[in-house]
Amino acid sequence: MPLPLYLLALAVFAMGTSEFMLAGLVPDLASDLGRAVGTVGLLTPAFAIGMVVGAPLVAALARDWPRRASLLGFVLVFAAAHVVGAVTTSFTVLFASRVLAALANAGFLAVALTTATTLVAPDRKGRALAVLLSGTTVAMIVGVPGGALLGTLLGWRATFWAVAALCLPPALGLLTAFPAPPTRAETGDVPARRTELAQLAHPRLALVMLLAALVNAATFGSLTFLAPVVTGTAGLGDLWVPVALVLFGAGSLVGVTVAGRMSDRRPGVVVAAVGPALLLGWPALALLAERPVPLLLWVGVQGALSFALGGTLITRVLYEAAGAPTIAGSYATAALNVGAVLGPVVAASTLTTGAGAVGPLWASGLLVAIALLLAVPFRAVVTAGAGGGAGR
Known part of the structure; x- marks a missing residue:
């Protein structure tokens, strides 16, 4: 994989750390800013909503800009x-800064997803995506626990400074090591904005976006x-929460890396093997919740x-959106973040039921079941290999 792809992944690492780090900082933020914990908690969904809205909007506005300049601009705005x-x-200014960061993150990820596919051969999109998403999984393993530890030792403001500093290496790399933008003669004519937006009306694209959103939810x-499952149902101490997050992140890195090697040419094998296992895995996690060691392993x-x-x-979203070469990444970003907004809302609604703290685990199983039930009648779309997109 080319060096510029790893530069993009490094920026995604910084942004992923920022997106998830507030979970461990809310109490300190509330105390320092004199706001209720519930009010400060709004910073997290505000970021996700900004990502959902910002991805197609910012990508559409930036489609005619040189990609290197767009990526650099988004990184610098995110750092600022x-x-x-x-x-x-x-708190109002902090809230506004989180929305601005979300818009910059959305724009960067939308352009980066599209750019990543141009840095590799046409049939290696899955591998390129795996490298890019590894920035998010490494953020779960290192960035989020590290941010929580830094916040505990030096205060929540130090974590914000650290994220800003993490943006500097990829910004420098974009200036010095990223390839110059191709000329119009090299890229050919770019479809009109209306043509690219019209891709959303294609049933195949809409289907894979919906499935991706459900699985991400x-x-x-x-x-x-x-955290409530670890500290409540399993009866472990607070220090075991970051351990559980690290284990989840480590598994994520393995999963996205292995699947990335197969998702271009044999996505059907991944879906057929992983889909049912994931469906059974969430209820299994709920049933294991009272047993600490099996819980953490699972x-x-x-x-x-x-x-x-x-x-x-x-x-699959990137392949199906091949007819929207400059904003295909925004469709993938929107699908990811619709899930990031929908999932916690659905999960929260189960906490007051008889299932209690493990309710979200059962809800996750239901969401995956819906996704698989929708996928079965249209498995030819979901399992199409490289070259099977609607835009090809």
Whole structure:
């Protein structure tokens, strides 16, 4: 894989750390800013909603800009938003900075997903996507626990400064090591904006976006409420929560890497093997929740299964959106983040039921079941290999 692809993954690592780090910082933020915990908790869905709205909007606006300049601009805006967040004493300003960071993140990821596919051979999109998404999984393994530890030792503002600093190496790399943008003669004519947006009306694309959103909703629904399962149902101490998150992230890295090698030419094998396993895995995790060691081990397995299937479906989105070469990444980003918004909402609604803390795990199983039931009648779309997209 080319070096520029790893530069993009490094930026995704910084942005992934930022997206997930607030889970461990909410109490300190609430105390420092004089706001209720519930109010400060709104920063997380605000970021995800900004990603959903921002991905197609910002990508559409930036489609005519040179990709290197767009990527660099998004990274610098993202870093600046964290500098503002680190120095402000106003919750309103912090909220606005999170929305701005989300828009920059959405724009960067949308352009990066599209750019990554141009850095490799046409039939290696899955592998390129696996490298890019590894930035998110490494953020779960290292960035989020590290951010929580830094926040505990030096305060939440230090974590914001750290994220801003993490943006500097990829920004420098984009300036010095990223290839210059191709000329119009090299790329050919770019479809009109209306033509690219019209791709959303294609049933094949809409289907794989929906499936990706459902699987991602299952992932983030349970991940958001994993702490109560670890500390409540399993009876472990608070320090075991980051351990569980690291195990989930490590599994995710394995899953997205292995599936990335198969999702281009043999996505059907991944879906057929991983889909049923993921479906059974969430209820199994709920049943194992009272047994700490099996619970922690299975958390890692679910991370691998979730990202293997989710990454494969996102690869399918990129193939099906081949007719929208400049904004295909925004469709993939939107699918991911619709799931990130929907999943926690569905999971939260189960906490007041008889299932209690393990309710989100059962809800995740239901979301995966819906996705697989929708996929079965249209398995030819879901399992099409490289070259099987609607835009080809």
